[in-house]
Amino acid sequence: MSKVVVITSGKGGVGKTTTAASIAIGLAKQGHKTAVIDFDVGLRNLDLIMGVERRVVYDFVNVINGEATLKQALIRDKRADGLFILPASQTRDKESLTKEGVESVIEELKSEGFEFIVCDSPAGIEKGAYMAMYFADEAIVVTNPEVSSVRDSDRVLGLLQSKTRKAEQGDVVKEHLLIARYSPVRVDEGDMLSLEDILDILAIPMIGAIPESGSVLQASNRGIPVILDDKSQAGQAYSDVVARFLGETVPHRFLEVEKKGFLQRLFA
Amino acid sequence: MLNTLRLSISDIPKISGILQTKINHTAQFFLNSPLVLDCQDLGDKCANLDFSALYKVVKSVGFVPVGVRNVPDDCLKYIKQSEWAIMRAATKPSRKKNTGKVDEPKANRVEVISRPLRSGQQIYAPEGDVVILHQTSSGSEILADGSVHVYGTLRGRVLAGVNGEKSARIFCQSLQADLVAIAGCYQLLDDADTELKGQAAMIRLEAGKLIFEPLA
Amino acid sequence: MGLLSYFKKQKQNSALAAKERLQILIAHERNAHHPHAPDYLPNLKSELMSVIRKYIEVSEADVNVQYEEGHQCDVLELNIILPEKQD
Numbered sequence: 001m002s003k004v005v006v007i008t009s010g011k012g013g014v015g016k017t018t019t020a021a022s023i024a025i026g027l028a029k030q031g032h033k034t035a036v037i038d039f040d041v042g043l044r045n046l047d048l049i050m051g052v053e054r055r056v057v058y059d060f061v062n063v064i065n066g067e068a069t070l071k072q073a074l075i076r077d078k079r080a081d082g083l084f085i086l087p088a089s090q091t092r093d094k095e096s097l098t099k100e101g102v103e104s105v106i107e108e109l110k111s112e113g114f115e116f117i118v119c120d121s122p123a124g125i126e127k128g129a130y131m132a133m134y135f136a137d138e139a140i141v142v143t144n145p146e147v148s149s150v151r152d153s154d155r156v157l158g159l160l161q162s163k164t165r166k167a168e169q170g171d172v173v174k175e176h177l178l179i180a181r182y183s184p185v186r187v188d189e190g191d192m193l194s195l196e197d198i199l200d201i202l203a204i205p206m207i208g209a210i211p212e213s214g215s216v217l218q219a220s221n222r223g224i225p226v227i228l229d230d231k232s233q234a235g236q237a238y239s240d241v242v243a244r245f246l247g248e249t250v251p252h253r254f255l256e257v258e259k260k261g262f263l264q265r266l267f268a
Numbered sequence: 269m270l271n272t273l274r275l276s277i278s279d280i281p282k283i284s285g286i287l288q289t290k291i292n293h294t295a296q297f298f299l300n301s302p303l304v305l306d307c308q309d310l311g312d313k314c315a316n317l318d319f320s321a322l323y324k325v326v327k328s329v330g331f332v333p334v335g336v337r338n339v340p341d342d343c344l345k346y347i348k349q350s351e352w353a354i355m356r357a358a359t360k361p362s363r364k365k366n367t368g369k370v371d372e373p374k375a376n377r378v379e380v381i382s383r384p385l386r387s388g389q390q391i392y393a394p395e396g397d398v399v400i401l402h403q404t405s406s407g408s409e410i411l412a413d414g415s416v417h418v419y420g421t422l423r424g425r426v427l428a429g430v431n432g433e434k435s436a437r438i439f440c441q442s443l444q445a446d447l448v449a450i451a452g453c454y455q456l457l458d459d460a461d462t463e464l465k466g467q468a469a470m471i472r473l474e475a476g477k478l479i480f481e482p483l484a
Numbered sequence: 485m486g487l488l489s490y491f492k493k494q495k496q497n498s499a500l501a502a503k504e505r506l507q508i509l510i511a512h513e514r515n516a517h518h519p520h521a522p523d524y525l526p527n528l529k530s531e532l533m534s535v536i537r538k539y540i541e542v543s544e545a546d547v548n549v550q551y552e553e554g555h556q557c558d559v560l561e562l563n564i565i566l567p568e569k570q571d
Contacts, residue, residue, distance in 0.1 A: 048505070048509070054512075086571050221499055221502035221505075222500040222501045223501075
C-alpha cells in the first residue's frame with residue numbers, strides 16, 4: 001500500500017521543504033521506498049535542500065509533458081537507500097501541473113512500489129498547492145509559533161477537507177501538526193505562542209515540534225537535510241517525527257527550557 | 269401537496285388556456301391534487317372574476333378546487349356565492365416572498381457540521397439552523413436563516429437570522445467570536461459589553477439590541 | 485579560545501559551502517536562459533511539423549527534436565520517423 005503525504009502550510013518560509021527533505025530521508029532510512037516530489041514549479045528548492053541540485057537533468061514537468069520518463073527524472077539519493085527525488089521545473093510555471101499529469105506520475109510511482117510519496121507543497125493556496133494536496137492520504141501541516149502562520153495553517157486545514165480527492169469522495173485526509181522553529185526559552189519569556197496555544201486553535205494532533213536551531217540553517221547551507229545531523233536537537237526531533245508517523249509512540253523532547261550546564265554557561 | 273394559483277388576471281378563457289398548457293407539460297403530475305387561488309395580485313379586480321366559472325375550469329383540468337385566499341374584504345361576497353371556500357390568513361402574511369411555486373412544509377432544516385470550521389470557510393443554512401459539533405476558527409463565517417449552535421469554541425463571524433428572523437439565537441460553548449449578528453443587528457465582540465467572553469453563552473435579540481446571557 | 489574559534493570556523497564553513505553551491509547553481513540557471521536554450525524547442529518542433537506535413541503525413545509523436553550541450557559545440561538532433569509505405 002502506498003501512502004501519499006503532503007507537506008503544506010499556507011505561509012511561506014515556515015520549513016516545509018526542510019521538513020519534506022528530512023521526513024523523506026527518515027522514511028527511507030527506516031527501510032521504506034520513498035519518493036519526494038517538489039511541487040514548487042518555477043521556484044524549486046527541494047533539490048538545494050537535498051543537495052542534489054547539480055544532478056537535476058529532467059524534472060516533474062518534463063515527466064508530465066512526456067518529454068522524459070519518470071525513471072529518467074528521478075534522482076537517487078546517495079545517503080538513503082530507496083529514496084528518490086523528483087525535482088520541480090525552474091523554467092515553467094504552476095500551470096504546467098495538470099490534475100491528470102500529477103495523477104499519472106503518482107500512479108506510476110505507486111505501481112513502481114513506492115511506499116511513501118512525499119509531496120512538498122509550494123506556499124500559498126494557488127494551483128501548485130492544490131495539486132500537491134489533491135491526491136494526499138495524509139497531510140503534515142507545518143506551522144511556526146507565530147500568528148500569521150497559525151492562521152494560514154488553519155486555512156489550509158479547511159482546504160484539505162474540501163479540495164482534495166479524499167474530501168470529494170466523502171473521506172478525510174489524516175492531519176498532523178508539525179511545529180517548527182519552536183523556542184521554549186521565548187515561550188517561557190512569554191514572547192512566543194506555546195504549543196498549547198497553537199493546539200488549542202488548530203485542534204489537530206501534533207506529530208512533533210522542531211526546536212529553533214542553527215543546525216537547520218547549517219544543514220540547508222550544506223545541502224544535507226538536518227535529520228542526518230543526529231547530534232542536533234532539530235535532527236533528533238525530526239527522527240522522532242518519522243517514528244511517530246510510522247506509528248511508534250515516542251515522547252516529545254526539547255519542549256522545555258534546558259537547565260544550562262557549566263559548559264553552556266561558559267560559552268553564553 | 270397544495271398548489272397555489274396566483275391570479276393576476278380575471279379573464280376566465282385566458283386562465284383556462286394557461287392552466288391547460290401547464291397541465292399538458294406535466295401530464296399526470298397535477299391530477300387530482302388540491303388547488304388554492306391566491307388573489308393578492310388581483311386586488312379589486314376580484315369583483316370582475318366569475319369564481320363559479322373558474323371553479324369549473326379548475327375542476328375540468330384535473331385539480332380539486334379548495335379555497336381562495338388573500339381576497340379583499342369587500343370582494344368576499346363574490347366567493348360566498350361560489351363553490352370556493354374562503355381561506356383566511358391565520359397569522360400575519362409570511363415574510364417569505366411568494367414565488368407562486370408550490371409551498372414547501374415550513375419545518376426548519378438543520379445543517380449539522382461535524383468538522384472544525386476553518387479560516388476561509390463559510391457555512392450558510394437557508395431556512396434553517398446550523399449546528400457545529402466542533403470549534404470554529406477566526407476567519408470563518410457562519411450564516412443561518414435560523415439559529416446557530418456551536419458545541420465548541422466560537423471564533424470568527426457568526427450571523428443568525430440573516431433573512432430578518434428576529435427570534436434567531438446564537439449558542440456556543442466558548443464565546444470568542446469576532447463579530448455576532450442577529451437579523452442584521454451586529455456587534456463586534458470587542459465592543460460588546462459582556463462578561464461572557466470565553467464562556468458558554470447565548471445571544472438573542474431584544475428591542476433591537478443583542479443580549480448576551482450565560483448558558484447554564 | 486581555541487575551542488571557540490573552532491566552532492566559529494565551522495559556522496563559516498557552512499556559509500561558504502552555501503555560497504559556492506549557489507554560485508554554481510545560479511550560473512548554470514542563467515546559462516539555461518540563454519537564447520540558445522531548449523526553450524525554443526516546442527516552437528521549433530511545431531513549425532517543423534507544419535513544413536514536414538506539407539510533404540509527408542507524419543504524426544506529432546514521430547517527430548523528435550533533441551538538444552544537447554557538448555564541450556565544443558551544441559548539437560540539435562532531429563529525428564523523423566517516416567510512415568511505412570502503403571501496399
